[in-house]
Amino acid sequence: MTFHQNLNQISSLVEKKMKELLPSVSSEKDRKLVDAMSYSSLSSGKRLRPFLTFISASLFGVSQESALRAASAIEFVHAYSIIHDDLPAMDDDDERRGQPSCHIKFGEAAAILAGDALLTLAFEIMSDKDTHPDSNVRCDLVSALAKAIGCHGMVGGQMLDVLSEESEFSVNEIMRMQRMKTGELFAVACETGAILGKSSKNLRNSLRNYAHSLGLAFQITDDIMDNTSDNQENGKIYKKTNVDNIGIENSQEQAKMLISQAISHLHVFEEKADPLRELARFVLERNR
Amino acid sequence: MTFHQNLNQISSLVEKKMKELLPSVSSEKDRKLVDAMSYSSLSSGKRLRPFLTFISASLFGVSQESALRAASAIEFVHAYSIIHDDLPAMDDDDERRGQPSCHIKFGEAAAILAGDALLTLAFEIMSDKDTHPDSNVRCDLVSALAKAIGCHGMVGGQMLDVLSEESEFSVNEIMRMQRMKTGELFAVACETGAILGKSSKNLRNSLRNYAHSLGLAFQITDDIMDNTSDNQENGKIYKKTNVDNIGIENSQEQAKMLISQAISHLHVFEEKADPLRELARFVLERNR
Numbered sequence: 001m002t003f004h005q006n007l008n009q010i011s012s013l014v015e016k017k018m019k020e021l022l023p024s025v026s027s028e029k030d031r032k033l034v035d036a037m038s039y040s041s042l043s044s045g046k047r048l049r050p051f052l053t054f055i056s057a058s059l060f061g062v063s064q065e066s067a068l069r070a071a072s073a074i075e076f077v078h079a080y081s082i083i084h085d086d087l088p089a090m091d092d093d094d095e096r097r098g099q100p101s102c103h104i105k106f107g108e109a110a111a112i113l114a115g116d117a118l119l120t121l122a123f124e125i126m127s128d129k130d131t132h133p134d135s136n137v138r139c140d141l142v143s144a145l146a147k148a149i150g151c152h153g154m155v156g157g158q159m160l161d162v163l164s165e166e167s168e169f170s171v172n173e174i175m176r177m178q179r180m181k182t183g184e185l186f187a188v189a190c191e192t193g194a195i196l197g198k199s200s201k202n203l204r205n206s207l208r209n210y211a212h213s214l215g216l217a218f219q220i221t222d223d224i225m226d227n228t229s230d231n232q233e234n235g236k237i238y239k240k241t242n243v244d245n246i247g248i249e250n251s252q253e254q255a256k257m258l259i260s261q262a263i264s265h266l267h268v269f270e271e272k273a274d275p276l277r278e279l280a281r282f283v284l285e286r287n288r
Numbered sequence: 289m290t291f292h293q294n295l296n297q298i299s300s301l302v303e304k305k306m307k308e309l310l311p312s313v314s315s316e317k318d319r320k321l322v323d324a325m326s327y328s329s330l331s332s333g334k335r336l337r338p339f340l341t342f343i344s345a346s347l348f349g350v351s352q353e354s355a356l357r358a359a360s361a362i363e364f365v366h367a368y369s370i371i372h373d374d375l376p377a378m379d380d381d382d383e384r385r386g387q388p389s390c391h392i393k394f395g396e397a398a399a400i401l402a403g404d405a406l407l408t409l410a411f412e413i414m415s416d417k418d419t420h421p422d423s424n425v426r427c428d429l430v431s432a433l434a435k436a437i438g439c440h441g442m443v444g445g446q447m448l449d450v451l452s453e454e455s456e457f458s459v460n461e462i463m464r465m466q467r468m469k470t471g472e473l474f475a476v477a478c479e480t481g482a483i484l485g486k487s488s489k490n491l492r493n494s495l496r497n498y499a500h501s502l503g504l505a506f507q508i509t510d511d512i513m514d515n516t517s518d519n520q521e522n523g524k525i526y527k528k529t530n531v532d533n534i535g536i537e538n539s540q541e542q543a544k545m546l547i548s549q550a551i552s553h554l555h556v557f558e559e560k561a562d563p564l565r566e567l568a569r570f571v572l573e574r575n576r
Contacts, residue, residue, distance in 0.1 A: 023439040029461065033439055033447040084404065089396035108377035109450045112400065116372065116407065117443045123411045124434035127427045135423040139415045142430050146412035151311040151321055155405045159321040162397045173317065 003278040010054050011047040014075060017068040018042060021076075021125060023117075036106040036114035037121075041079035044097055048218075048279070050075045052189040055275045056207050060197020066132050070141065070196055073125040074189045077145065080118040081154055081185070083111050090162060119149070132196060140195045148188035157181025165239060174242050178219045179212065186215030206265045210276060213262035218283050220255040224248055225286075259284045291566040298342050299335040302363060305356040306330060309364075309413060311405075324394040324402035325409075329367035332385055336506075336567070338363045340477040343563045344495050348485020354420050358429065358484055361413040362477045365433065368406040369442055369473070371399050378450060407437070420484055428483045436476035445469025453527060462530050466507045467500065474503030494553045498564060501550035506571050508543040512536055513574075547572045 001009075022038055025031050050071035057067035086093040086101040087108065094104050103111035125131055126141040149155055157180030160169075164177060190211035194204035223241040227248060243251045259280045266273040289297075310326055313319050338359035345355035374381040374389040375396065382392050391399035413419055414429040437443055445468030448457075452465065478499035482492035511529040515536060531539045547568045554561040 026440075027464075029448055029451060029455075029457075030439070030444060032451065033444060037439075084400055087400065089400060110447065112372055112375065112377060113443050113447050113450075116404075116437075117439050119404065119407060120434050120438045120443065123430055124438060127415075127430035127434065135427045138427045139423045139430075142411055142415035142427075146408050146415065149404075150408040150412060151318070151325075151405050152314075155401050155408065156318060156321060159398065159401050160317055162401075163317060163320065167317075169317075176315075 003275065003282060006275055007046070007051055007279075007282075010051050013064075013068055014047055014050040014054070014071050015042060018072045018075060021069070021072050021121070023121070032106060032110055033113055033117060036083075036102055036110045037079075037118055039105060040083050040096075040102045040114060041076055041118060043099055045075075045078075047075060048283075049078050049185060049189040051279065052186065052211055052214075052276070053192045055273075055279075056190045056193025057196050058193070059203075059207075059269055059272055060194065060199050062193065062196040065130070066196050067193065069125055069128070069131045070192050071189075073122040073131075073145070074185070074192060076118045076122045076125070077149060077154075078185060080115045080122070081158070083115040083118070085158060087111060090158070134198075137195060137198065141192060144188050144191050144195060148184040153180055153184040157184070161239070169240075171242055171245050174245070175216070178216060178242075182219045183212045183215035186211040186218070203268065206268055210262045210265040210280075213258045213265070214280055214283060217255045217258035217262065217280075220251050220258070221283060221286060224251055224255070255284055291563065291570060294563055295334070295339055295567075295570075298339050301352075301356055302335055302338040302342070302359050303330060306360045306363060309357070309360050309409070311409070320394065320398055321401055321405060324371075324390055324398045325367075325406055327393060328371050328384075328390045328402060329364055329406060331387055333363075333366075335363060336571075337366050337473060337477040339567065340474065340499055340564070341480045343561075343567075344478045344481025345484050346481070347491075347495075347557055347560055348482065348487050350481065350484040353418070354484050355481065357413055357416070357419045358480045359477075361410040361419075361429075361433070362473070362480060364406045364410045364413075365437060365442075366473060368403040368410070369446070371403040371406070373446060375399060378446070422486075425483060425486065429480060432476050432479050432483060436472040441468055441472040445472070449527070457528075459530055459533050462533070463504070466504060466530075470507045471500045471503035474499040474506070491556065494556055498550045498553040498568075501546045501553070502568055502571060505543045505546035505550065505568075508539050508546070509571060509574060512539055512543070543572055 018041055023034055025034050053071040053074050054067050082096060083102045085091050086096060087103055093101050095101060102114060106114070122145065123142055126145055127138050132138050147153060157177050160177040161181055164174065169177070187208045190207040191204055194207050223243045227243045262280050263277050266276055306329060311322055313322050341359035341362050342355050370384060371390045373379050374384060375391055381389050383389060390402060394402070410433065411430055414433055415426050420426050435441060445465050448465040449469055452462065457465070475496045478495040479492055482495050511531045515531045550568050551565050554564055
């Protein structure tokens, strides 16, 4: 099976599980919120984060049901962050992957609440017995996820992103912002697999470090693509990134270095971690 | 000690704990988010929900540290919901308890993110070993809280509240909306005390039922106060409530009935539950 076949297959399994986990509609008036949640979480996406969870879990022989439930929770958090980041008060993006963004389709109030509900759903899933029979594991999942999202994680990173539009940010400050905004969710996606597998602290950290470097490389290749495509045409606000600070060539070099760094953390897992290595190469090559 | 002295004393203890639990600022650029979180959660409030948690926990001999941490998490969730409910896309309230609301003071982006971070912080606290040594208890806390917030709880209720401005809602539908929007957080505030105390299912349900009726009565007395004060003057959107549907007198009767219903659930706890009985009377009498 090629890497892309593998990615697509896992992505289908995760989507099926996400559909199962989204709340059911008990009264007609409840439909809008659930529709907004489904629209944003089930719309097309590469499902890189759940892939990280699924493959990491497989390194420790975790059951497929546990892995898929936790991977779905991670993707719900990603969907929440996209909905809130796209809001007019934030990045003000009318489109996401060629489709109207959540607040354009359902209105701002429903979008804010759908984000809140998806975030909450992720914690509900992580703390549920069906995700793992051991309550220590479930608490660990909740803790790690909360830390990755909160003030020192995604939410803190998004706040810095908003502030970076109005004040000077150094190369290091932009890097820190990206680590928080993108790196932390990548890292916890991998960590989640290790927690489910009751892995040693060492292996858990290896996966975390792999994913952190991968996330940063992902952000840089994203910024390169934004920089080379003509976003002003789409009416999108162009944000200054480190690509503007250090140039495209240096950014490409940096991404390359981060990817080899990421891969170097995987040697303890031998060939079992090949899908993670392939993912790393995929992230690097998608901007060519 | 009178009821008000008791309420004030517990409120001070909770506020002290909340200050401890709010994240620290590691870099100057992180200050805004933490300031917005602190502003909205530490600003004056009656702290009724943490009082419910604290007193419920005391019925089962829970340690003060556990009770205060969990009570703080409940109040952080309340603060999150206030911030998001006040946003321009929702109720568009510029003021909260006589002070500028979070988005007026810090801007909309910071307000949305401060809400997200407070919501996340609550789950982080509930899953933390310092809140309770038993991981089963911690998972239960997270689960119950997530259910009270999600689609079938506060967030679902707020969505219905937004929809009620544009479509017809029956008396029963408004009641259901208020049960979700207000009742669920009251209920989980009490349940949290019972979970910390590893109470029987019966006692946990008694407290849940008490708090649910209390929450509904609280909402009705709030609506009566809104109905009798002149809110249009404050430029606040006046929302139709059941006070408009059934009249002030009937609403007062309903609140009274709910309060005796609430108190009736407490008989198993004998005089130990007196603070909860006094709170119920306080909720009823504040509109006179």
